[in-house]
Amino acid sequence: MISDQDHPAHAGGPGGSPETGQVQISVDAMGSDLGPAAVVAGCALSVRNNPHVHIILHGDTAVLEPLVARQPALTGRCVLRHAERTVTMEDKPSHVMRHGKGTSMWSTIEALSLGDAQAAVSCGNTGALMAVSMLLLRRMEGVSRPAIACLWPSLGKHRFNTMLDVGADVKAEPQDLLAYAIMGTTYFRNGFNEARPRVGLLNVGTEEHKGRAESKIAFDLIARHQETGRYEFVGFVEGSDIPSPRVDVIVTDGFTGNIALKTGEGTAKLVGDVLRESLRSSFISMLGALLSRRAFELVSARVDPRRVNGGVFLGLNGTVVKSHGSADATGVAAAIALAAKLAQSGYQGRMAERLVIAAQAAQESEPEGESE
C-alpha cells in the first residue's frame, strides 16, 4: 500500500539497508493490556508475513526468552534487549520523561534514535510514548507540536481517511494546523498512492464565516500552501464529513480530534450493541442474522476502528506507531506491518523538506504580528 512516490532514492531511511530491503523494527514487548505473550505472537506473525522484517524486542528477558523460544518463526529474526522496568498506563508522561530510562518503552525509542531500527512500535501509555519520543527523537524542524494520525473508515475509494491530531496535544495554533495538513497529506500520499490528497479543516460548519477566529487564520494558511504541500484544500469540513469520500485528510487540534475519534468509536459500538440486542429479540430475527452473518463480519471488518491498528506519530525524526493497548497478535502484527511500510517508504525526508518551506514562508509573511 505504501509507495515510494515521495522519495524513491531514500527507501529504507537512515540506518536502513535499501539494497536488501531489510527493515529493523524496534518493538516494546511490555505495556500491552494482554501481556507480552500477545506482542511476541504478533512479532512472529509479522515476520512470517513479511520476509524483510526483523525485530528488536525490548523488555524483561527472563519473561521474553521462553516466549520467543516457543515461536520458531522468530529464530534468527529477533534479538532481545533487556529492560528492567515497564511504563504503566497510570504513569504520568512528565514522570516517565524524567525517570523513564531503563524502561522497555525508553529502550524501544532509544534503538530508533541510535539508528539500530528504522521504526518503533509500542502498545503502551500514549502520553508517555509521545513524551519519550519527543525527548529522544526530537521534533522535525518547523514543527512545534507533533501529532498522532489515525485512519478512519470512509466511503471513499481508499476506504480510509486520515485524521490528525487525535490526541498528542490539546491545543493547536494555526501554524500547527498547517503543519498537520502537510504531515497528514504526506503520510496519506505514501500510504494510499494518492498523488494529491484532499485536506479539510474540521469546523462547525462549511461556510467560511463560521467557527472560531483561529480556524479562519488556519483556513487561509492551509489554502495558501497547497503548492508547497502538494495537496488540494477542500475548505472546512464538519464532523459528519470525517468518513466522507470528498476528503482524504482531516485536520484538527488534538482535543477536538480525540473527542471525535472516541465519539465515532462509541457510536459504532452503540449501533453494534443495539443491533445485537434487537437481533436476539425474536426467533425470526435470529435466523435472519445467522443467514446474514458473513455480511455482518464484512461490516465489522470495515467500520471497527480497532481493526486498523496503529496511530502514527508525525513530526518527529523517526517513525513511531502506537498500537492499541488491547491489540491481540493480529493487531500487533498490523502495527508492525504499518511501521515497516512507513520506514521503507522514506516519506520522512520529503515531509521534513515541506515543513521547512512552510515554516520559512510563515516567518517571512508573519501574518498579524505573530512572530516569536
Add this chain to the structure above:
Amino acid sequence: MISDQDHPAHAGGPGGSPETGQVQISVDAMGSDLGPAAVVAGCALSVRNNPHVHIILHGDTAVLEPLVARQPALTGRCVLRHAERTVTMEDKPSHVMRHGKGTSMWSTIEALSLGDAQAAVSCGNTGALMAVSMLLLRRMEGVSRPAIACLWPSLGKHRFNTMLDVGADVKAEPQDLLAYAIMGTTYFRNGFNEARPRVGLLNVGTEEHKGRAESKIAFDLIARHQETGRYEFVGFVEGSDIPSPRVDVIVTDGFTGNIALKTGEGTAKLVGDVLRESLRSSFISMLGALLSRRAFELVSARVDPRRVNGGVFLGLNGTVVKSHGSADATGVAAAIALAAKLAQSGYQGRMAERLVIAAQAAQESEPEGESE
C-alpha cells in the same frame, strides 16, 4: 415524560393557562427544507395527539390558508399570523438580527416574548434563530452564553442522554460550563423524571490531570455546585462515554459539542450505509436481512438521532425548540410535543433560580481574578 418535579405551582409558565392545562405553541411555518406543507401537517398531527395544544402559525397567509384548510384537525386550534418574509439557510445571523423584523422566524419568537405563546418551534436557520431569540427573549440572569441541548441515544435506562452545548457558541468559559451543567440537569430532570441527574464534563481522558487548563477550572466549579444544582458530578467523560449508562448530561463547549454530534450522526450513517451494501452482497444475506427487518427497524428507531427531533435552547427567558431543517410531519409534531411538555413543566423558573445562585457564588469567590 415531563414532570412537574421542579415547579408544580407554576405549570404553564407566564401567559399560560395552568387551570385548563392549555398551551399555545408559536410555530414558524417557513424555513423548512420540505416547505410549509410539512410544517402544517406536523401541526395537525400534534393537535390530534395532544388535546391541550394550540398553534399560532407564522408565515405567508396566502400560502398557509389553503394548507391549513386542508387539515380539519386544525379547525379552531390554529391561528395564522402573517409574515411577508422568510429567513433562508444562507442568511447570516447578524444580518437577521438587524433586518429580520417581518420574517416568520421573528414573528414566531415575538409571540413568545409578548406572552401570547408559552413555547416556540422553528425548522429554520439555527444561528439566526438563536440570534433572534437572544435579542427578543434576552438571556436569563447569570447566563452569558445560552446553549443548545440535544438528546443522544444511550444504553442507560432512559435510553437518551443530553449533551450541551451542541452549537450555540464556539467558545465556553468555565463559568459557562457550570451554567450548562445546571441548565442541562434541570432539563433532564424534568424530561426524564430523574431526581438527581449525573453530569460529566467532556475531555480527552478521565484522569483529573488530563486536558486543557480551562477544563480543570470547570471541573472544580461543577464539582463545587452539586448541591446548588441538585446533580451528581461524575467527573471527566470521554467521547466514547456520550452514549454511556454512567452519565445523563454531557457538558462541553459548542465547538466540541457540535463536532461530536455530527461525528456521531456521520458514524451511524456510515455503519448503516456499509451494512446495507453488505447485506445486498449475496442472495443469502438479502434473505437474512428480510427476516431480520423488524430488528433493523428497531435499531434505526433507537440510534438515528433524527428520530429525536428538537434541539432545545437553554438559558433564555422562553422555551425555543429548533427542529431539524429536513423534519417531516412526524418530526415537526415531535418538536411541537417537546415544546408543549417543556412549557407545561415550568422548569424554567427553577432553572433561573439555580443559575442566579451559581452566578452569585462565583462572583463572591472570584477565582483567579476573573471578575468583569
